[in-house]
Amino acid sequence: MNYTLHQLQVFLKVSETKSITKAAEELYLTQPAVSIQLKNFQEQFDIPLTEVVGRQLYVTEFGQEIARAAENILNEVHAINYKTMAFKGQLSGKLKITSVSTGKYVIPYLLADFMKLHSEVELMLDVTNKNRVVKSLERNEVDFALVSVLPDMNIQNIPLMENQLVLVANRNFDKPKRPLTLDEIQQLPLIYREPGSGSRHVMERFLEQQNIKITKKMELTSNEAVKQAIIAGLGCSIMPVIGIKNELQNGDLQIIPAEGLPQFSQWNLIWLKSKNLSPAAEAFKNYLLENKSTIIQTHFGWATQL
Incomplete structure (x- = not known):
């Protein structure tokens, strides 16, 4: 052969x-x-x-x-x-990370300077839905996962920042002078992410806690699809602020004040407690612990000023 x-x-x-x-x-x-x-x-x-x-x-x-x-x-x-x-004194190896889909607005900023410092590290990044992220962890296929809702697993984590979710509508929506009541929210056509999405989990938790029954709803499979549907006037949605920065700035979308909102979850980098981290993964973990505050303030400070 x-x-x-x-x-x-x-x-x-x-x-x-x-x-x-x-x-x-x-x-x-x-x-x-x-x-x-x-x-x-x-x-x-x-x-x-x-x-x-x-x-x-x-x-x-x-x-x-x-x-x-x-x-x-x-x-x-x-x-x-x-x-x-390694013999030449250079950090190398594979760094394998999976992220929930909304995490694509976060993970590049966590990685950028680290990858510049360690050019011989090979990055493998998979951005997918929450269910696949959890399966990748369970199968020990990745070093880390970026999630906004912690799975029920034996994990360690680095808390990063709040994930703020707000009610979003397009530019033609008449913004009220006071927060929408729960009854008014109930009358809105709401656009959902697909089952298994962390954003959908937070949205459904809020609706359940407030006993809001939505009769007019649509289900889409990505944040980008939800944004485009809102811009087109198909409805409103409860979305993470970090994913709509550009649309807010150019006026395509607007945040609508409403009772019980915003809702919050927490971005975390997680890994299995039983995981033996490679030198590259250990270096990234330590880098993030040392630099996360600076990274978050530099790239996401705008979100706290809304």
Whole structure:
């Protein structure tokens, strides 16, 4: 057999994504390039690694075994590179973080200066919904997770800052001179995030605590979709302030005062108590403990002045 590390990398990504198209996107390759590498890799085995049923690609049982072996080989290669860097006195390794979707407005600022200081650290960042974040932690697939609602798990955490949620409407909404009453909120068409979202959790907790029954509602799967729906006049929503800075500044959205609002949750960086942090992960944790106040004040001080 004469397979290359590149072929192992391509096959592993195909096995993870179950798609040549998605593998090509994540590897920054063309689809034909991935297909050729997959074909060349397959030719070295008498047993099929993948099969196509309908239009869906599946990894065979044998292919899954080879994928696990490929992952182990690539991990060993990465370990050699990291040890070389460590011997030269440079911090290196992989830093794996997952974040709930609204956290995309927070996590880049927590990472930016750290990554500049340690250019040999390889960052793997996944921004997704809360349910997938929790699963990634449970499976020990990541070092840290950024969440606004703490999961019921055996974790450690670094509290970061308040996550302020407010009632948001578009520029055409007649802003009242006094806060909306609970009865008035009940009459609004409200736009929800999808089940499992931290923002939806806080919103539903508020509505339940105030015994507000919403009859006109819409459900969307991202903060960006919710913002565009509000701007278009489809309704209002209870949203995190940090995700609407630009829209507030240009006047597309406005905060509507209302009884019981704003609501608050807390941004936290969390990790499993049982997790043995890598040198890169330990360095990031210590960096954040030392610098979080400065980062938050510099980049999010505006949110406390609304």
